[in-house]
Amino acid sequence: MHEGVAAYVLGVLDEDEHEAFERHLDTCASCQAELKELAETPDLLDELKFLPAASEDDPPMPMPR
Amino acid sequence: MLTHVDDRFESADAEAEHRTASLHREFGGPLRRHVRGLTGNDLRWTEDVVREAIGKAGRDPARRHWEPGLLWAWLVTEARRLVRDGCRRDGVHAQETAADGADRALSAIVVSAALRDLSEEHREVIEQTYLRGRTISEAAEILGIPPGTVKSRLYYGIKALRALLADKGVAG
Ligand SMILES: [Zn+2]
Numbered sequence: 279m280h281e282g283v284a285a286y287v288l289g290v291l292d293e294d295e296h297e298a299f300e301r302h303l304d305t306c307a308s309c310q311a312e313l314k315e316l317a318e319t320p321d322l323l324d325e326l327k328f329l330p331a332a333s334e335d336d337p338p339m340p341m342p343r
Numbered sequence: 344m345l346t347h348v349d350d351r352f353e354s355a356d357a358e359a360e361h362r363t364a365s366l367h368r369e370f371g372g373p374l375r376r377h378v379r380g381l382t383g384n385d386l387r388w389t390e391d392v393v394r395e396a397i398g399k400a401g402r403d404p405a406r407r408h409w410e411p412g413l414l415w416a417w418l419v420t421e422a423r424r425l426v427r428d429g430c431r432r433d434g435v436h437a438q439e440t441a442a443d444g445a446d447r448a449l450s451a452i453v454v455s456a457a458l459r460d461l462s463e464e465h466r467e468v469i470e471q472t473y474l475r476g477r478t479i480s481e482a483a484e485i486l487g488i489p490p491g492t493v494k495s496r497l498y499y500g501i502k503a504l505r506a507l508l509a510d511k512g513v514a515g
Pocket of ligand 1: 308
């Protein structure tokens with residue numbers, strides 16, 4: 279259950295799992311701490327929209343090595 | 344009109360209303376600014392999202408004793424979800440704000456470099472969920488792996504990404 283915190287922060291849990299995780303979060307101190315730690319990470323991923331090559335139809339992906 | 348009524352005598356509704364008003368005072372301003380960044384400065388959409396997120400927190404007795412840092416993390420997470428749901432439902436993309444373009448391009452390059460440094464498995468699940476706007480189960484189907492595996496890889500992938508960004512001086 280604890281591993282769901284990353285998917286929760288990113289907002290990619292399916293609806294029923296989202297509800298279940300929120301109830302877990304009510305009382306799980308370790309997930310509460312991780313939520314605080316990870317809450318800003320999606321904002322950093324959002325920065326990828328500002329990559330010079332970004333376009334609407336083709337979300338920015340890192341180039342292969 | 345509640346002047347000095349003991350909490351125990353307030354009805355659940357009045358208590359939720361009271362709590363919501365106090366959350367608006369404490370978090371309304373900063374949350375509005377944060378959400379404007381997500382909605383591309385769409386003020387009406389921002390207002391709806393802020394009201395819904397704070398209202399939900401105010402109604403939920405489990406949130407009543409959370410400290411401010413945790414409440415803030417919950418509010419920005421809920422607000423982001425509401426914005427993304429709006430995008431998915433209406434098929435619109437939030438307009439990108441053109442402000443401070445150079446700085447943003449720079450952070451974009453740093454984040455993109457950090458993603459490249461992740462293992463293939465970690466990078467793949469971040470791309471196929473968050474960056475493509477897909478849920479865990481949608482990504483699992485595309486990748487041909489169980490949803491639990493996507494969820495778990497996402498957890499370790501995000502932790503690894505954060506560690507890399509911290510090394511680069513982002514996300515202190
Ligand atoms: Zn937990």
